[in-house]
Amino acid sequence: MFLIFLGIVVLMAGFAINTPSLTFSRFSRPAKVVGGVFIVLGLLSSGIKQIDAGEVGVQSLFGNVGQSTLSSGLNFVNPLAKIETFDIKTQNYTMSAVHDEGLKEGDDAIRVLTADGLEVVIDLTVLYKVIPSETPKILKEIGVDYQNKIVRPITRTKIRDNAVYYDAVSLYSTKRDEFQNRIFKSIEGNFKSRGLLLEQLLIRNINLPTSVKQSIESKINAEQDAQKMQFVLQKEKQEAERKRVEAQGIADYQKILSTGLTDKQLQYESILAQKEIAKSPNTKVIIMGGKGSTPFILGDK
Structure with a gap:
């Protein structure tokens, strides 16, 4: 628009000095030509509008909004129209x-x-x-x-x-x-x-609010303490169960021993054990005997 305005001014000046009585009337014709060139250049530049990438343009002429949009790139528009650009990126x-x-x-x-x-x-x-x-x-x-x-x-x-x-x-x-x-x-x-x-x-x-934050923190701490106590109780319960199973195993073992071994079997096992002791080089004299039986002596001599 500036070139158009400048061209009109120069063109009007050319007509104004087109008077033979003026000494610089010889510049009238060049001024008219220059003014015409400025106007043409202004119309051409105003009629081409560049829209940047990620934008669209909308024309409005004397308050009337056009229904079409101008896409990114160079667009030919009405030189008198006003172009509003819109960013269509996120x-x-x-x-x-x-x-x-x-x-x-x-x-x-x-x-x-x-x-x-x-x-x-x-x-x-x-x-x-x-x-x-x-x-x-x-x-x-x-x-x-x-x-x-x-x-x-x-x-x-x-x-x-x-x-x-x-x-x-x-x-x-x-x-x-x-x-x-x-x-x-x-x-x-x-x-x-x-x-x-x-x-x-x-x-x-x-x-x-601060009061709500404190309530939430207290609730979280209480839940954490409850979970910790639950873990401790579960661990103690498992330990008690382990001891119960161990005690039951000992009781079962003692029961088996008390019911499964006879006097003759115990006497026989005793003789075998004492015989092994007698074979030891450090053993000198072993006196063997029992209730109601005659003792006898084993030795290395």
């Missing part, structure tokens, strides 16, 4: 309590009330992209600032609406994935009706 919108981590400065986390009336702070990231074919509709109905007009308010509202179905502890632990999927489904339809495709919803962190 975008993310983060709301975090950590300073400078989200797209808003300061604490931008979402504070919600759970079913048990406790306030929970949620850090969240939304992954989404613009649907290319819907960009004319977005420009006409929403504008280019769709993050602050659609992504942010809808996400925050739906999270608050769904958090009331869960208590704080289950939201933090067992129901976290269920809560995330529920939010995704409720947001997905709203985004799609406005030309946005929701790809993923990531709950990055859930901060509970």
